[in-house]
Amino acid sequence: xxxxxxxxxxxxxxxxxxxxxxxxxxxxxxxxxxxxxxxxxxxxxxxxxxxxxxxxxxxxxxxxxxxxxxxxxxxxxxxxxxxxxxxxxxxxxxxxxxxxxxxxxxxxxxxxxxxxxxxxxxxxxxxxxxxxxxxxxxxxxxxxxxxxxxxxxxxxxxxxxxxxxxxxxxxxxxxxxxxxxxxxxxxxxxxxxxxxxxxxxxxxxxxxxxxxxxxxxxxxxxxxxxxxxxxxxxxxxxxxxxxxxxxxxxxxxxxxxxxxxxxxxxxxxxxxxxxxxxxxxxxxxxxxxxxxxxxxxxxxxxxxxxxxxxxxxxxxxxxxxxxxxxxxxxxxxxxxxxxxxxxxxxxxxxxx
Numbered sequence: 001x002x003x004x005x006x007x008x009x010x011x012x013x014x015x016x017x018x019x020x021x022x023x024x025x026x027x028x029x030x031x032x033x034x035x036x037x038x039x040x041x042x043x044x045x046x047x048x049x050x051x052x053x054x055x056x057x058x059x060x061x062x063x064x065x066x067x068x069x070x071x072x073x074x075x076x077x078x079x080x081x082x083x084x085x086x087x088x089x090x091x092x093x094x095x096x097x098x099x100x101x102x103x104x105x106x107x108x109x110x111x112x113x114x115x116x117x118x119x120x121x122x123x124x125x126x127x128x129x130x131x132x133x134x135x136x137x138x139x140x141x142x143x144x145x146x147x148x149x150x151x152x153x154x155x156x157x158x159x160x161x162x163x164x165x166x167x168x169x170x171x172x173x174x175x176x177x178x179x180x181x182x183x184x185x186x187x188x189x190x191x192x193x194x195x196x197x198x199x200x201x202x203x204x205x206x207x208x209x210x211x212x213x214x215x216x217x218x219x220x221x222x223x224x225x226x227x228x229x230x231x232x233x234x235x236x237x238x239x240x241x242x243x244x245x246x247x248x249x250x251x252x253x254x255x256x257x258x259x260x261x262x263x264x265x266x267x268x269x270x271x272x273x274x275x276x277x278x279x280x281x282x283x284x285x286x287x288x289x290x291x292x293x294x295x296x297x298x299x300x301x302x303x304x305x306x307x308x309x310x311x312x313x314x315x316x317x318x319x320x321x322x323x324x325x326x327x328x329x330x331x332x333x334x335x336x337x338x339x340x341x342x343x344x345x346x347x348x349x350x351x352x
Contacts, residue, residue, distance in 0.1 A: 036270040037173070037204040037237035038164050040116040040140040045096040046084055047331035047347035051315020052278025053292020055262040057246035058194035060183060063098040063349065066110040066146050068244070069196040071158035071181035073100055074108040074148035078326065084347040089340050093117040100146075110146035112160075115139065138168040144179070154185040164201070164239070171208030177201030177239050191249040198244070203236035241269040258282045273297075278313070288317035288331070311336045326351040 046064025049056035056068040060075035063082045079101045088094040095117070100110040120137035124130070142165070148158030158181055165174035181196030215230040246264035253259075264276045278292030295310035317331035329349040337343050 035237070036240040038140065038142075038166060038199070038239055039270075040094070040114065041142060041164065041177075041199050042240050042242060042268065043086075043088070043094055043114075043116065045098075045114070046082070047315055047333040047345045048280070048290065048317065050086075050333035050335055050345050051290035051292065051313055051331070052262060052280055053276045053294045053313045055246060055248075055264040055276040055278035055292055057181070057196055057244040057264050058183065058192040058248035058262060060192060063100045063110065064096070064347075066098055066100060066112055066144075066160065067096070069158075069181035069183060069194045070110070070146045070160045070179050071148055071156050071196065072183040072194055073110060073146070074102065074106070074150050074156050074158065075183060075185075076100070076102060076108075077105065078102055078351050080349055080351050082347055082349040084345060086345040087343060088116065089337070089343070091119065093119075106150045108148045110144075110148075110160075112142075112144045112146065114142040136169040140167075141165050146179075155182070157182045162199075162201075164204070166204060166206075168206075169208075170210045171206045173204040173206045175202040175204055175239070189249055191247060193247055195245045196243075198242045199239040200241060201239050203238050205236045206234045238269070243267045256284055258285065286319050288319070290315040290317070290333070294335075311338065
């Protein structure tokens with residue numbers, strides 16, 4: 001695509017201003033560890049990204065890029081479906097579904113769904129310690145629609161609108177959040193610079209029938225109205241706002257071997273700053289090996305560093321061409337998570 005010099009200069013100004021605003025917002029953000037709702041929105045998605053230590057904000061080759069940077073997935077020049085399943089912490093199931101359509105070289109849309117399933121258990125009470133016969137469950141869910149546009153050969157922007165909900169037994173909370181991101185491909189060996197802001201939106205407040213309670217304000221007086229109903233008040237909790245800035249580059253790229261390295265810096269509103277690093281090497285774009293490390297240089301106090309669970313990540317993948325379909329791809333990631341053991345993630349993708 002060709003653009004006149006004035007428009008190119010305008011887009012460079014937009015990129016610089018976006019960079020300054022994001023970095024300034026990240027710099028002034030206060031650390032509020034453990035004080036946000038919808039923590040599942042921070043769970044990394046995609047076996048490729050997980051295997052590369054979650055250093056993926058500057059990636060532009062995978063549908064899971066929608067999660068990391070909605071301004072980048074238009075650069076993939078393909079349409080793709082992906083389903084990712086993770087055996088998450090303490091027996092929970094984390095699932096992610098992504099579908100992107102690249103209509104031309106300039107526009108792409110995506111649809112994503114995220115679910116964290118906590119399973120179900122028996123309801124036990126003081127009166128029925130062996131169970132009441134009821135089951136209780138909890139579930140986190142998010143669904144998003146994304147749009148990305150390539151403004152030049154080297155610059156693209158995009159955003160996502162997400163519906164987010166959390167439910168535990170008969171109580172639930174929901175709201176809308178927004179993601180935004182951009183990607184710039186430099187002239188230096190095709191090095192990619194990406195940045196994104198995730199989960200900008202309103203607070204979550206639990207509500208449900210279990211919060212309704214009968215009220216008798218004057219139980220000492222006969223004839224009082226005992227049918228009055230009140231509601232317990234629950235607090236509002238903000239979304240986990242997250243800023244990411246990253247760089248990725250193909251250090252080796254020929255007909256047989258391709259090697260990519262990536263580094264991300266992140267600033268969450270509910271945790272401390274950290275750096276993720278990762279690498280991928282592929283053979284003829286058919287076999288892939290990946291490794292990374294999460295939460296380097298985390299600015300946590302000594303005790304928190306001792307308890308930190310993030311660490312090394314590994315993974316592999318295979319891509320196979322199918323008649324009538326561009327390719328079928330299967331990827332696996334293993335994440336070391338300290339006291340919680342190793343977490344396994346598998347993803348299946350179809351490119352078309």
